[in-house]
Amino acid sequence: MANRATLHKNKLEDFKEYLDNRGIAYRPGKGTWQELQVLTSKHGWQCIYSRADMPEHLTVQDKLCPLVWGYLEQKRKETGK
Numbered sequence: 001m002a003n004r005a006t007l008h009k010n011k012l013e014d015f016k017e018y019l020d021n022r023g024i025a026y027r028p029g030k031g032t033w034q035e036l037q038v039l040t041s042k043h044g045w046q047c048i049y050s051r052a053d054m055p056e057h058l059t060v061q062d063k064l065c066p067l068v069w070g071y072l073e074q075k076r077k078e079t080g081k
Helices: 009-021 062-079
Strands: 002-008 026-028 034-040 044-050 057-061
Touching: 002 009, 002 062, 009 034, 009 057, 009 062, 034 062, 044 062, 057 062
Parallel strands: none
Antiparallel strands: 002 057, 026 034, 034 044, 044 057
16 A cells, blocks of 8 residues: 655655654665665565656655655744745
């Protein structure tokens, strides 16, 4: 299961910086569709995928959603939105 349109593709590099700041490991994705793999403490490597139908958004595996939501919440607080 995956959550679509959670993370915009132009935010991927910023998301990697967020992971770096928290000491969370990540690595490049494998194959055509994987953009990134992120290491979670409970679930191992989880993937973020590119999408053919909406190339501006990425699909995030459900087990990564809390981490992505934390990133998005931090960005909202920083921008005041």
